[in-house]
Amino acid sequence: MKIATRPVFRVVGVLSLAWLAGCSVLPKAESPEIYRLPSTALPHAQAGAVNWSLRIDTPQADRSIDSARIAVLPRGDVVSVYQGARWSDRVPTLLRNRLLEAFRDDGRIAALSSDDMNLQADYALSGDLTAFQSEYRSGQPVIVVRYDARLVRNSGLRIVATHRFEISQPVSGTAVPQVVAAFGQASDTLANQIVGWTLQQRMDTTGHNVSP
Template sequence: MNGVKNWRAALGAAIVLLGLSACSILPETVTLTQYQLPEKTLPATRQTGPARELVLRVSAPYTDQAHGSTRIIVLPDGNQVSSYAGARWMDTAPVLLRNRIASGFRDLSQFRGVVLDADNAQADIELDGNLEAFQVQYQHGQPVVQLRFVARLNSDRNGKIRLIDTQRFLVEQEVDGTSVEAVVKAFGVAADTLTRELAQWVLAQDLP
C-alpha cells in the first residue's frame, strides 16, 4: 500500500515539474507600442484663385504584403526585410498615407470636396496608385525613410474611368537618430513632402 502511495506521490511531483518546465519555455509576451504619423510638419501652401468645382477621391494605394501590414519596415542590410521589434503602426501603411494625402489636399482648399475611397461617395477625379516603398533603408550606415509611390490620376465621371496622368515619386528623409520615435518623425516629414509634390502635380493637370 505504501508502495502505491509513494508511486502516486512521485508521479504527481513529476507532473508538477513537467508543468513548471513547460511554463518556463513559453515565450514572454512582447509589449507593442503603436504609432500614428505625427502632426504635419509642412504648412499648407494655399493656391490663389477660386476652388475647382470638383470632388477629389483619394484611395488607399495598392502595395505588397509586407507594406500592407502594420509593421514598421526596415531594410538593415541590402534587400533583407525586417521590422522594428515591439513597434507597430496604428493602421496599415496604405491607409496611413491615404489619410495624410487627403488631409493635405483639404488644407489646400482647391476642391469642392475631398473624400476617401472608404466613404463610398461620388467623385469627379480619383487619386490612387501603387505604394512600392514605405520603409527605412540604411544608406552608408545612416537610416533613411524612403517612400516610393507611383501615382495615378483618373477622371471618374458618368461611371467612366479615364486615365488623366501617371507619375512616379521618390521621397527620402534622413532619420535624426536611431530610435523608433525618430523614425516615426522622419516618416511624417517624408509623407508631408510627398503630399506637397502630389498636390503640385495634380493642380498642374488639365482637370475635367
C-alpha cells in the first residue's frame, strides 16, 4: 500500500508546484508617471499693495474632474483618461494651488491664505470647475479649462462678483508630456485672468483701492 501511494503523492506534489508557478505569473501593477501641473511665474505687479485679505478656496467639481486622472474626451461626450499617467494631486487642489501661487507672484495681496488653513479673510475666491480636460477637435487635442468664479465678501457672505472663465489651449502633439505642458499653459492663462479680475472688482472707478 505504501508503494502504491508514493506516485500519487509525487503527482500531487508536481501539480502543486505547477499551480504555484502559475500563480506567480500575475499582471504587473500599474506604475503611472506622476505629473505636476506646470507653471510659469507671473510678473510682479508695479501697483501698490492692497489693504484687504483674500482666501483661495478649492473649486467644486464633479467626479469626472475631481480626480488625479488626466481626463480626455476623444469624441463627443465620451470621457476617458490617459493611461499610465496621473496628476500629483486632485485637479481642484492643483488649480487652487496654482491660483494661490499666481496671487503671490503678483504681490499686491500680501494677506493670502487657502481653505486648508481655515483662516479668517475679508474676501474669498471660490468657484465651480466645470472643465479641465483634453478634447479632440478635428483630430487634434485642445485643452479646455472652464471656471465659474465667485468673489465673496465674508462679512455677511455676500457675493461681490461672478464671472465665467474659459480657456482653450491647442496642444503641440498627442504625447502625454505635450498634453501636460498645454494644461500648464492654459492654467497660467486662467490664473493671470483671475488675478486681474479679482483685483479689478476691488477697485473704484477712479483706480484707487477700495477698503473692505
